[in-house]
Amino acid sequence: LVLEHETVRCAVKELGGKFWEPYDxxxxxxxxxxxxxxxxxxxxxxxxxxxxxxxxxxxxxVQKTHPSWCKWLDCTSVNEVTTVEHTRLExxxxxxxxxxxxxxxxxxxxxxxxxxMADRGFVSPSGQHALKYAKERAEKESYSPPPLxxxxxxxxxxxxxCQDVGADFEFCDDGPVAPLFTSDTSHKHxxxxxIGACSSESFGAWGxxxxxxxVEVREDGSRAVVMKGNRYNISNVxxxxxxxxxxxxxxxxxxxxxxxxxxxxxxxxxxxxxLQEDDFRKLLEIVRCDQGRVSxxxxxxxxxxxxxxxxxMYLIRSDSLERLRLPDAVIWVxxxxxxxxxxxxxxxxxxxxxxFGGGTNVSHATHCPPLEQEPRPIISVxxxxxxxxxxxxxxxxxxxxxxxxxxxDLVRQMKERGFTIGHEPDSIEFSTLGGWIATKxxxxxxxxxxxxxxxxxxxxxxxxNCGCSQSAGQDDKATSxxxxxxxxxxxxxxxxxxxxxxxxxxxxxxxxCPLPEATAYDGIVFPSxxxxxxxVRAVAKLSSAKPASVRLxxxxxxxxxxxLRKECTGFGCxxxxxxxMVSACTNSFSPNKAxxxxxxxxxxxxxxxxxxxxxxxxxxxxxxxxxxxxxxRAGYDLTFAIAYLRDFAMSxxxxxxxxxxFVPWSRVEEVI
Numbered sequence: 001l002v003l004e005h006e007t008v009r010c011a012v013k014e015l016g017g018k019f020w021e022p023y024d025x026x027x028x029x030x031x032x033x034x035x036x037x038x039x040x041x042x043x044x045x046x047x048x049x050x051x052x053x054x055x056x057x058x059x060x061x062v063q064k065t066h067p068s069w070c071k072w073l074d075c076t077s078v079n080e081v082t083t084v085e086h087t088r089l090e091x092x093x094x095x096x097x098x099x100x101x102x103x104x105x106x107x108x109x110x111x112x113x114x115x116x117m118a119d120r121g122f123v124s125p126s127g128q129h130a131l132k133y134a135k136e137r138a139e140k141e142s143y144s145p146p147p148l149x150x151x152x153x154x155x156x157x158x159x160x161x162c163q164d165v166g167a168d169f170e171f172c173d174d175g176p177v178a179p180l181f182t183s184d185t186s187h188k189h190x191x192x193x194x195i196g197a198c199s200s201e202s203f204g205a206w207g208x209x210x211x212x213x214x215v216e217v218r219e220d221g222s223r224a225v226v227m228k229g230n231r232y233n234i235s236n237v238x239x240x241x242x243x244x245x246x247x248x249x250x251x252x253x254x255x256x257x258x259x260x261x262x263x264x265x266x267x268x269x270x271x272x273x274x275l276q277e278d279d280f281r282k283l284l285e286i287v288r289c290d291q292g293r294v295s296x297x298x299x300x301x302x303x304x305x306x307x308x309x310x311x312x313m314y315l316i317r318s319d320s321l322e323r324l325r326l327p328d329a330v331i332w333v334x335x336x337x338x339x340x341x342x343x344x345x346x347x348x349x350x351x352x353x354x355x356f357g358g359g360t361n362v363s364h365a366t367h368c369p370p371l372e373q374e375p376r377p378i379i380s381v382x383x384x385x386x387x388x389x390x391x392x393x394x395x396x397x398x399x400x401x402x403x404x405x406x407x408x409d410l411v412r413q414m415k416e417r418g419f420t421i422g423h424e425p426d427s428i429e430f431s432t433l434g435g436w437i438a439t440k441x442x443x444x445x446x447x448x449x450x451x452x453x454x455x456x457x458x459x460x461x462x463x464x465n466c467g468c469s470q471s472a473g474q475d476d477k478a479t480s481x482x483x484x485x486x487x488x489x490x491x492x493x494x495x496x497x498x499x500x501x502x503x504x505x506x507x508x509x510x511x512x513c514p515l516p517e518a519t520a521y522d523g524i525v526f527p528s529x530x531x532x533x534x535x536v537r538a539v540a541k542l543s544s545a546k547p548a549s550v551r552l553x554x555x556x557x558x559x560x561x562x563x564l565r566k567e568c569t570g571f572g573c574x575x576x577x578x579x580x581m582v583s584a585c586t587n588s589f590s591p592n593k594a595x596x597x598x599x600x601x602x603x604x605x606x607x608x609x610x611x612x613x614x615x616x617x618x619x620x621x622x623x624x625x626x627x628x629x630x631x632x633r634a635g636y637d638l639t640f641a642i643a644y645l646r647d648f649a650m651s652x653x654x655x656x657x658x659x660x661x662f663v664p665w666s667r668v669e670e671v672i
Contacts, residue, residue: 001051001098011091015057044146061096062103068156069103106145110134110153124161126257130154201430203299204264204316206308206643208429211235213648215243215256223256227644233637237566245563246654249556260653261317268302270321273328274377279349283331283379286341293332293385301326304380305368307361310657313647325368327354327380334385336506339462342381343504347464352376355500357383357435358406360427362659365439365499381504383434389413390507398457399512403434403505419512422449422548426639426660434505440497442660444639448548448602452496455511459495463503516602520612523631524597524624525589529554529672532595535622537665544607545614549600553635554672558596561638564645589625597624598635 001008013019051058052073059074113133117125131147131154138144202209210229216238217223224238243254273296275283280294287293295301305326306312315321333339346353352374359366368378383404390400399419401410407428414420424443425431435441437459442451449455460469468491494502526532532552539550553561599615601608616626646656663671 001095001102003094003098007091007094011095012054012057014092015054017054017057044144045148048146048148058095058099061092062099065100066103069099069152072152072156102145102149105141106149106153109137109141109145110150110157113137114157125158127151127154127158129257130158202264203303204313205647206313212644213242225648227641232640233634234564234641239564239566241563241565245560246649246652249559250654252653254652254654256652259651261314261651264316265319266299268298268316268321269319270298270302270324270326273301275328279351279377280329282345282349283329283342286338286345287331287333293334295330296328300330301328301380303359304330304356304382305366307359307364307366308643309362309364310646310650310655312364313650325370325378327368328377330356330380330382332382332385336386336460336462336467339381339504339506340467342379343462343464346379350376352378353500353504354378354380355383355434355438355504356380357404357432357438358427358430360431360435361439362657383432383504383506386506392417392419392512394419397512398509400507400509401433402507403432403437405433407431407433407436414512415515418515420515421455421510421512423452423455426642426658429640433508433510437492437495437505437508438497438499444551444636445548445600445602447546447550449511449513453492456492456496456508457511458509459492459505460507461491461495461503461505467506516604518601518603518605518608520601520608521629521632521636522599522601522612522615523627523629523635524599524615524619525627526595526597526619527589527623528593529595531622531624532597533668535597535619535624538618538622539615540665542614545611547599547611547615548602549598549636551598551635551639553596553598555593555595558594559591561596561635564638564641596627596631596635598632600632600636 009019055073059070062073063070110130114125114130117130117133131151134150134154135147138147138150200208200210202212205212208229208231211231212228213225214228215223216226218238222240223243224240225242226238227235229235243256246252247254275296280296283294284291302316302321305324306316306321315323331342333342343353345351354366354368356366366380368374384406386402386404387406387409388402389405389410390402392399399414399421405413407423407425407430410421410433411428422443422445423436423441424445425436425441426444428443431441436452437456440452443449458469460467495505524535526535529552536550536552539546597619601611603611619626642658646658649656
């Protein structure tokens, strides 16, 4: 009430409050067994709870001015206090005015919030959301009412509205509540004590913290999905068709007011580390006592013991990680010498090491084996501080690069030098060169540049006994250039797909190519999946005319692409385009059967033109219609949004997964 303690005590006593005699006398009570000294809680909710013990005495003070609050304080109160009966009139009046001020401030906050929500399309919001925004607004006030009061005020208002329309009102504020407006989702980056705990990457969801799909409620009350941030071409573009698409496909209602799972806990519940204090000290010595490069922190260990499967995301967001065995510690190495020292120490101490790159796997590759299979303590070795381009040999088209560099960083550094490696897996923003080698990765432009085994010329590996590479002169570009080696075992072949079992990959020599003179995109629509598949098979038989990337979207993905669009522009214009330009001439296209191939061309200007002519000729023979570069580029960019979309859908009770595999042409129809 923001009043002096003695003022409140005298007023409550005057109103009929009963006190223990020692407290009433202003003394402290001592006896042989107890020491009783009244204390005042610091928490506002606790203070309010104490005040409510005298609610039946305070209620009459606000019976006329605040009848709802009078009933809340004491539902049995019927008689208003007549001030002439009180000898301590000044104190009673002070409490009365303080109560009225408190209730006025609380009512005003709730009224403003409900009006703002109504202005933005929510004329009948849930109690959860009204309370959420009332709490946020209260934090901006000079005096912030306790949440308990805000909840009561919300209940008063919403219950009255329901009563006016003859509806029942039920207010449950348990569980997480989804934000209604885009502005709710801004992130405040918190730096971690661990150097490798990337503050820009989400925990418990794919991608960057400043990106991801959220629901935005527009002024007319309609819902649109928006990609936060500005990293992608699709960012900040309202997508009003996405939620209707999900509802139509599933025949289920998407309740955007309630999340199926809360955001990931900042400090997840996990099993304690098995490392002893002396073990931690030994790890610190390897990194020269840089405490930011060794961590036992729960969140860091959880991130390094999981990947990006939907199961991983569920365990993180439901705070169920105690089901998994996680690394006992995480260490960030910066040099090859540190890796050698760590491996030698681990051999001596009987520790198990698991190399960690970007953690983007969807195969549980970073899960720790259970204790019955691997009783040794497990150390996760984060390689992302080993991210240097050691040298570039332009004459021979080679570069020596440390294995911890991410794809995004490698693309940037090579582009600055006028080169590309041409390897673009879907996870390129976060996955690492070492991870690509260890998982034998493929990329979207494999037609032109090959898979990772076609790009890597040599690897350097630290094993349990020593370090080795194919070329003794790997560290010196003047002596490291070599062609095909036909003698001995090919070390690179052993390391492709090794998943860290044969040692820790510290660097690699890779092929580099000059940046393409020209890049072009196209989208081609086919009447059916069978027609699209015939087209892709024909393209696969081309040689120099083969585009860098060809991706065939089935009808379900095709319709999803339509949903991921703003009003009648971008990817979704395909349907309108077909209806207006094609349907007049043919009845072969149906929105429920049509598929789309997205094409990426790279090379010299003449090469790209030649490829486009060949693709145009082949596509027309299977009934294909070009939709132009805008559609092709949108389809290509859609690849980077799929994982974000999966985690967004998961928040609203939809399960989906993105996974890639290989199938021979002879089995395509069977698999699909």
